[in-house]
Amino acid sequence: MTVDEGQPGYARHAVEVFAEELDEFLAAVMAEAGEHADPADLTGLDEPFERRVLGTAGTRGMLGIGLPDEVPAGPWLRAAFDFAVAAHDAPLVDTAVTLAGFSVAAFANEEQHAFFLPRMTGGELTMCVAYSEREAGSDLRALSATAVEEGGGYVLSGVKTLVTGAHKADWCCTVARTGPLGSAAMTMFLVDMAAPGVRVVRRPTMNGWTLDEVHFDAVRLPPGAVLGEPGRAWRQLAAALRAERSGMFHLGFARHALDGLRRHLRETGGGDPVSRDAFAALEVDFTAGVRLACRALSADRGSSDAVAQASMAKVFATELLQRIAQEATEAAGHQGMIHAPLFAPEPAPAAAGGRFAWEYLERVHGTIGAGANELQRDTIAQAGLGLPTARRK
Template sequence: MPDRAPQPVDRQLPTDEARDLISLVRDIARHEIAPKAAEEEDAGRFPREVFTLLSRSGLLGLPYDAEYGGGDQPYEVYLQVLEELAAARLTVGLGLSVHTLASYALAAYGTKQQRADHLPAMLGGDLLGAYALSEPASGSDAASLRTKAVRDGDGWVLTGTKAWITHGGVADFYTVMARTGVEGPRGVTAFLVPGDAEGLSAAAPEKKMGLKGSPTAQIHLDGVRVPDERRIGEEGQGFAIALSALDSGRLGIAACAIGLAQAALDEAVAYAADRRQFGRPIADFQGLRFMLADMATQIEAGRALYLAAARLRDAGRPFAREAAMAKLFCTDTAMRVTTDAVQVLGGYGYTADFPVERYMREAKVLQIVEGTNQIQRMVIARHVAGPESR
């Protein structure tokens, strides 16, 4: 069964421009993304043409400066765009979030010349990015990464393996964190590496529970040469850049989670209205009505949480704690809501004839990516109770 077109969410948007933008996104989601989502996810097909459409529609650089090809939109608006896209197909919403994350280092820490040289193509030139921090033995403990960058004349030579890279093998550029100095976080530097660089290759995509249309693969860097002008920020600043990027990226994951949860709720409500048992729609039964009420309440709470964090970011105020809270709550909500949606549909929910079984499988990874939810709890606890004693 094709995915149901996303149901419009009543949004409070700050400008007429933002309202027009959401209208455009809904049109793309309804006509270009949702109708093919189930078939393409089942086939494991990556929708590169959708990202080309998003680029040509001005949607790949929404939160970045118009001077460099961006959309000059506040995060409050950008995240609601992500939610709309994720409700139509998580592969697309998450893909845009990852591209935005991959562009962040250069946009926030690059020199004016670097931004002028690279950002216009990254934000509006049909390019797609990937973010390369994790490694086979360096996940939550990201500061222990082993990929090395060694100075060679006026450039660098990168050697190592990155793991769990969304868009691995299909990205046009990678923001890569590599060790250039001492052990620990102070020895990491960020680099912008072209996807077609000599010595860069991708392993076969991982075989995953869900998000089968979104390629996730190891990236091998075998003596990849990068000129110094592709070093982002100062030597040794890479880990701080990575953490700063993840604060914003976690908001993207939160918005995608709410979009996925909303899609699951919409499917559950529609099914409950149509399915009749004991002579009436199952939506009439109090036990199920209470379940739908809880699902809707959790979604609204998550949406309010990620938007509150986004408004702090837009105001230039600290938001790391709120970003961790939003990522934690929204992704846990997506897991609960999608699980409950399967329950509402009963046996049908457990079949691939309806999309809720796919939503449930996809929700799980959102509790893992860009910092597991256990890591989010550690981050929040440090803000609340201070650092751990040693």
């Protein structure tokens, strides 16, 4: 991320200073990451190491940067954090602040603010986000999990799928139906993962790490578990997902992958002219992706333009990652197809130590998560171009 792409003048110095400090910190802590490998986790690192990095970043005030939005240059500082964390492969991607910080900051009541925000920004508390279900992936209006009012609180039942980090989370931000099927009555809840009736099942992905299922078996929730307004979760979800789609995490991953491809081309004599031209085109696309992300950050929140810009940034960045992975595997030939997990103790005898093949498998899920790209294109057409809504068959 460059610090002058569309940023207001007052933000530039603050972002430059923060980005430099963050880069130094991440380079130092990640120097020992190879001693803490865990291929079954999305980050590739074990939980004790993750929590140590999380706590240190929290103590240094890095996790809460940009919260609340009223902080001067807040969105740009947050974007700088997202980009740097991804570019360094640091285990700070699925933190409580990253996943649920917007929802808690925007919708929590005074008591929830007092309990959650200091612990989230201090790195003391981890949280997962559980929205999707087997029959309600991109269309959350089809969700079947229910929360029935009982004894002044709620009883939560249902199964959430495709959840990252549930096996190591202290709390879960989830959504359940609190009205009849077909209605928009859904409510957001904060659930203690240690509560009776909460069960996590880990499911392997094609890249070796695990996504989780979270089973809520008649979990009793107190009234204070409601996040925001009862029955208003749909609007809250839409706002939270828009905040998640600036694309800066994906662009940080893209920067890391492009740097790896550049090193490979140099080590192998620069590659053939076709590979060099393809690499140059990807660098141009990366610059375009940064501009799109900055436009999304600059747009007036809540406007139709902001909705369209966020979707554009997400689609472009996630598909750029796939193009980079494709080019890397092709440029490396058969060595680009040898796979190794992140932070493997002994790098595989392959291009980039097996990273190119890992990227090739990994970058599928970015185009599906946080709203599939097909649906994002619908949003761009409707909110950005003003085209009429058409029901999919």
